[in-house]
Amino acid sequence: xxxxxxxxxxxxxxxxxxxxxxxxxxxxxxxxxxxxxxxxxxxxxxxxxxxxxxxxxxxxxxxxxxxxxxxxxxxxxxxxxxxxxxxxxxxxxxxxxxxxxxxxxxxxxxxxxxxxxxxxxxxxxxxxxxxxxxxxxxxxxxxxxxxxxxxxxxxxxxxxxxxxxxxxxxxxxxxxxxxxxxxxxxxxxxxxxxxxxxxxxxxxxxxxxxxxxxxxxxxxxxxxxxxxxxxxxxxxxxxxxxxxxxxxxxxxxxxxxxxxxxxxxxxxxxxxxxxxxxxxxxxxxxxxxxxxxxxxxxxxxxxxxxxxxxxxxxxxxxxxxxxxxxxxxxxxxxxxxxxxxxxxxxxxxxxxxxxxxxxx
Amino acid sequence: xxxxxxxxxxxxxxxxxxxxxxxxxxxxxxxxxxxxxxxxxxxxxxxxxxxxxxxxxxxxxxxxxxxxxxxxxxxxxxxxxxxxxxxxxxxxxxxxxxxxxxxxxxxxxxxxxxxxxxxxxxxxxxxxxxxxxxxxxxxxxxxxxxxxxxxxxxxxxxxxxxxxxxxxxxxxxxxxxxxxxxxxxxxxxxxxxxxxxxxxxxxxxxxxxxxxxxxxxxxxxxxxxxxxxxxxxxxxxxxxxxxxxxxxxxxxxxxxxxxxxxxxxxxxxxxxxxxxxxxxxxxxxxxxxxxxxxxxxxxxxxxxxxxxxxxxxxxxxxxxxxxxxxxxxxxxxxxxxxxxxxxxxxxxxxxxxxxxxxxxxxxxxxxxxxxxxxxxxxxxxxxxxxxxxxxxxxxxxxxxxxxxxxxxxxxxxxxxxxxxxxxxxxxx
Numbered sequence: 058x059x060x061x062x063x064x065x066x067x068x069x070x071x072x073x074x075x076x077x078x079x080x081x082x083x084x085x086x087x088x089x090x091x092x093x094x095x096x097x098x099x100x101x102x103x104x105x106x107x108x109x110x111x112x113x114x115x116x117x118x119x120x121x122x123x124x125x126x127x128x129x130x131x132x133x134x135x136x137x138x139x140x141x142x143x144x145x146x147x148x149x150x151x152x153x154x155x156x157x158x159x160x161x162x163x164x165x166x167x168x169x170x171x172x173x174x175x176x177x178x179x180x181x182x183x184x185x186x187x188x189x190x191x192x193x194x195x196x197x198x199x200x201x202x203x204x205x206x207x208x209x210x211x212x213x214x215x216x217x218x219x220x221x222x223x224x225x226x227x228x229x230x231x232x233x234x235x236x237x238x239x240x241x242x243x244x245x246x247x248x249x250x251x252x253x254x255x256x257x258x259x260x261x262x263x264x265x266x267x268x269x270x271x272x273x274x275x276x277x278x279x280x281x282x283x284x285x286x287x288x289x290x291x292x293x294x295x296x297x298x299x300x301x302x303x304x305x306x307x308x309x310x311x312x313x314x315x316x317x318x319x320x321x322x323x324x325x326x327x328x329x330x331x332x333x334x335x336x337x338x339x340x341x342x343x344x345x346x347x348x349x350x351x352x353x354x355x356x357x358x359x360x361x362x363x364x365x366x367x368x369x370x371x372x373x374x375x376x377x378x379x380x381x382x383x384x385x386x387x388x389x390x391x392x393x394x395x396x397x398x399x400x401x402x403x404x405x406x407x408x409x410x411x412x413x414x415x416x417x
Numbered sequence: 418x419x420x421x422x423x424x425x426x427x428x429x430x431x432x433x434x435x436x437x438x439x440x441x442x443x444x445x446x447x448x449x450x451x452x453x454x455x456x457x458x459x460x461x462x463x464x465x466x467x468x469x470x471x472x473x474x475x476x477x478x479x480x481x482x483x484x485x486x487x488x489x490x491x492x493x494x495x496x497x498x499x500x501x502x503x504x505x506x507x508x509x510x511x512x513x514x515x516x517x518x519x520x521x522x523x524x525x526x527x528x529x530x531x532x533x534x535x536x537x538x539x540x541x542x543x544x545x546x547x548x549x550x551x552x553x554x555x556x557x558x559x560x561x562x563x564x565x566x567x568x569x570x571x572x573x574x575x576x577x578x579x580x581x582x583x584x585x586x587x588x589x590x591x592x593x594x595x596x597x598x599x600x601x602x603x604x605x606x607x608x609x610x611x612x613x614x615x616x617x618x619x620x621x622x623x624x625x626x627x628x629x630x631x632x633x634x635x636x637x638x639x640x641x642x643x644x645x646x647x648x649x650x651x652x653x654x655x656x657x658x659x660x661x662x663x664x665x666x667x668x669x670x671x672x673x674x675x676x677x678x679x680x681x682x683x684x685x686x687x688x689x690x691x692x693x694x695x696x697x698x699x700x701x702x703x704x705x706x707x708x709x710x711x712x713x714x715x716x717x718x719x720x721x722x723x724x725x726x727x728x729x730x731x732x733x734x735x736x737x738x739x740x741x742x743x744x745x746x747x748x749x750x751x752x753x754x755x756x757x758x759x760x761x762x763x764x765x766x767x768x769x770x771x772x773x774x775x776x777x778x779x780x781x782x783x784x785x786x787x788x789x790x791x792x793x794x795x796x797x798x799x800x801x802x803x804x805x806x807x808x809x810x811x812x813x814x815x816x817x818x819x820x821x822x823x824x825x826x827x828x829x830x831x832x833x834x835x836x837x838x839x840x841x842x843x844x845x
Contacts, residue, residue, distance in 0.1 A: 078490070079758060097758065098490075119487070120494035138494035163718075164494070182718075253579060255680070255706050256719035284720075285475055287711035287761070315711065315761050335710055335761045359760035377760040385755070385766035386532030392790045397490050398757055 060370055061408035065327050065343040066353045071371070071406035074104055074111075075378075080400040082124050083375040084364040086133075086147075092364075093133050093147065094375060094402060095121025101135050103147055104402070116143045116153050122164050122181075127191060129174040134191075136165035142179060144194060155194045160187060167209045171233055172216030180207035186221055188236060198236040202229055205257070211264035211273075213298070222261025222275065224248060242301050244294055247277030247316075254284040265320040265328070266298070272346060273298050274307075274328050276317030288314040291332040295346045305346055311354065313339045319363035321372065323407065327352075331360035331374055336383055341374060341405065357403065372405045466778055466814045467567055467740075468560055469689050469731065470701045471682075471748040473724055474538065475708030476771075478754035478764050480793065481508050481717040482725075483772035484525045489792040491756030493714055505785050510721035513729035514774070519783040520732050520741070521776035522843040526787030528800025529752060529768040534708070537751035537768065543590065544807035546831045554590035556810070557699040559832060561596045562589075562823075563816050568696030571660060572653045575692050576600040577685040578703040582607065584653070591825045595649035598701065604685050606664035607657060625655065663695040664688075673734075677727040686727035690734055693744055707750060711761035724748065732776050741777045745813055749773040756794040770796045773806070779813025779845050786842040804837025812839045 080096035092104040101114040101121060117137040124135040132154075133147040140161040143153035163182035170177050170191055177191040184207055186200035205224040212219055218239065219231040226248035230239040249258045263276035273296040278289030291314070293307040307328070315333030322328055328344045339359045342351040359377040366373070380396040387395065478493070480486065485497040485508040496509035500518035507515045514521070531537040543553040554562065561573035575598065576585065582602030586594035599607070616624075632648055662668065669687065677687040682704040689700040704724065709716045728748050735741040753771020754764035770789055776782075788797045811818035811833060818839070822829040 081762075097494075119496070122494070139496060253706070255682075255704070255723060256716055258712070283706060284716055285706045285708040285710065286763070287709075287716065333761050335759060335763070337760075339760070379760070380757065382757055383759055383765070387767070387769040387795070388532075392792070392795050395756070395794055398759070 060368055061406075063323060063325055063327075063370065063407055064409055065323070065329070065407050067409035068341075068343075068353070068355060068372075068405045068407050069410045070355075070403050071410075072404040074402040074404075076102065076400045076402065077397070078400065079377065079398055080375045080402070081361040082121065083362050083373055083402050084124060084126060085366045085371075085373055086126050087128050087367060089367040091147065092373060092402060093124055093126065093135075094400075095124050095135055096375070096400070097397075099137075101133070101143075101145065103133075112151070114145060114147075114151055116145075116156075117141060122166055123168045123179075125168040125170055125177075127170055127174055128172065132191070134168050134170070134177055136160065136168055136179060136181075138164040140165055140181070142168070142177070142189075142194070144177075157189060157194045160189075161185075164206075167207060167221075169210045169212050169219070171212055171219075176233070178210055178219060180210055180221055182206045184223065186210070186219075186231070200229075200231055200236055200238070202238055203227065205260075208260050208262050209264050211266060214266050214268065214270040220264055220273065222264060224257055224260035226259070226261055226277070228261060228275065240301060242273075242275075242296055243303075244275050244277070246279050246294065246306075247275070247292060249279070249281035249289065256284045258284050258287050259289060259316065262316040262318050263320045263330075265322050267322045267326065268324050271298055272296065272304070272322070274320045274322065274330075274346070276320045276330055278314075278316040278332075286314075286335065288335075289316065291315065291317050291330075293317055293320065293328065293330055293344070295328075305349065307344050307346065307349055307351075309340060309342050309351055309354065311340045311356075312337060313359075315339075315359065318361050321363045321365050323365070324369050329363060329372060331357070331363055333359035333361070333377075341372075355405065358401075366404075370407050372407060374403050374405065376401050376403045465567065465743040466564065467693050467697070467744045468557075468699045468778075468810075468814070469686075469693060469744065469746045470556060470699070471686060471689075471724070471728060471731075471746070472542070472701060472703045473707045473748065473750045474703055474705045475534070476750040476752045476754055476766060477707050477721065477724065478709065478713060478717055479525070479767075479770075479772040480754070480756070480764075481713070481721055482511050483507055483523045483774060484789070484793055485509075486793045489756070491758070491792050491794060493717070493758075495714075495718070502783050502785065508721065510717060511725045512722075513725045517729050517732050518785070520736060521746075521774050521782070522780050522784040522786065523772055523774050524787050524801055524806075524840065524843060525770075525772045525785065525789060526796045526798070526800045527753070527768075527771045527773055527802075527806070528796050529771075529803050532752060532766040532768050534751060534766075537766075541749065541751045541803050544833050545803050546834045547836075549828060549830055551825060551828070551830065552590040553830075554592045554596065555588040555598075556807070557598055557701050558589040558592055558596040560699045560814065562592050563811070563821065563832070564698060564814065566696075567698040570656050571692075571695060571697050572599040572656065573698040574598045574701075575697050575699070576701045576703065577604050577688055577692075578701075579603060579681060579705055584649070591830075592823070597649075599653055601664075601688070603681070604688050606661070607654060625651070660695065663691055673730075676730045678723060680723045682723045683727045683730075686731050690731055693735070693740065694738070708766075709754065710759065710763040710765055713754065713758070713763040728774070735777060743778050745778040745780065745810065746776045747773065747810070748775075756792060770794060770800065775809075775843060781843055781845055784843050786840075801840055802834075802837055804834030805840050807833035808837055808839040809844060813844060 083094035226245035228242035258281035281289035566573040586597035752768040
């Protein structure tokens, strides 16, 4: 059966998976049969979509901060705030097949696997990129040039390059295999440092390459106003990959004030991003990258990740849901009715809703 | 009527006697404290009592500091680490304080009602006695009033803060404006403590004499508090001109700078130590921007160590110098932060159950008090309001907080809420 025509303006929420705690990362498996997600409850959750089954894997001792599927094998890599990476045989096992105990001084904020499946690459708080053999977790290389924590990594579509982005808005490009640094791209617009701030705010929070590899979109926020609320203007910088120059700067019209934590290019060149907002409704935004404002957006709770299904027609967003007690003070709440905030894994179908579904 | 005799009814003779005069009258007895008349010895002890309030404006998260509860459903992602007290854990972001936990007390069940900054800050710093329609003084001004200067040649209340400095008389509330705070903006000394080169010492003295004479004449028919504040600012300037060395950064040991941290709070707490050593009665150190509604975990990772490092260094230094037993150190905010994590991965305001730290003067060492519910969100048992905290502070400073009253326009006003009590669990 041929895929329905891509039309993001007709996108609709086609499926929702609820979870009782906050999840910050969620990805489709390469075969599209599974969703893996992790976050605050320290567990790695796996939904088997067709069978509607779910299992939760124990292994991490703190929040799960990052996860990535192996592109060719039934392996899932997950990482946490204590610098631990686990490798899971997610279909069969419920224990890690191997573990890297000290992948970072603290938080492993990003994981990627090279296109050929040979290498797992991690980065995080200690500002050092580490390359591991994806087969057994043995270290292959350390790439040191960032000065501040690294938030995100991405592999170019040709499989030859790695990019890394840090708190200071610096992007480094590295060659895969010999692990040499090629160049630096400037995304300092996404970093804010002010005299009266107690800490730097912002940074390069997300990457995505266009399908043809000609563009690199970089997400974050600019012009942060404080290090307390950390409000800023959600911003995407679109780089010409060949020249390293910024071609366009994208924003949103809505009131979201957090960074773009995730971006995704679609096959027709549409760029998708999701951001956060405090105590209100955020949005899933769609751009044509030559236009500064979205061509379409869908109101949604704050979203922390994006994953495109292998069918290229479904987009997964781990979405914040309030437990009903948000805001300042207990206001009469008791331990019994003061409940954690939760997550809905919302799947958006990127085509018109079929008539039958509309009726349903 | 002399207002200086009517606004504080304690009436202890000690308040009329300067430390230098007292020490002068006791010349030759130094080192023989045990031979002194007990009441005199007690008065000397009271004279020595000093306070350092480290104020983290906006609200530090208790989960990311004093009460991590890693198995709580509200826990953050950071490690819980052992402290120097067996069985007690702090957040890994408090690694320095963890090593000196046996020197401090932590109250984990502050329950202070007010979830707003605009009202919570003054409530927490004024102690919130019953509303009598007056503007209560902030703690530093209260202590300046109730104990007087520890060294009569130094201002009793110095406030080190980011931003602008100056003499902040509004801290004094209904007290005479002269009990306000001398604020050192960004830790810088007041700009006018250096006598211009063209003014000789003799000329300066003559100028001051003329000013004082004019003031005496002026205040015969006018509001004394305003004139007092004016005179106080001049007196302070003259005092500080004579003690410029206490602001001299060059004299600070580079190792001290390293130990306290090069960030503003580190520098300012180190400066507070200098001022305490010099004999300032009450030093407040402010740090702003702790209101982490957004990105709480990335921010706490960077902010909390900025409080932890100088706090622990100060406690160690005061202890090493033999000052901790007479210097009260309090580190607190107007409230804690919510157990719930919001949509911006922040924590909102939470006055219902949160933590503060105290050390020194009359405070137990190694007391970690307060029982919370399993997840840390609520008090399980006794919670402590700001009135309890103020009674505690006044009592460890030797002030009978239930007996001593301010007098203001004919009213007797409690210095701490009559409905509250000292927190005995943290007091020696």
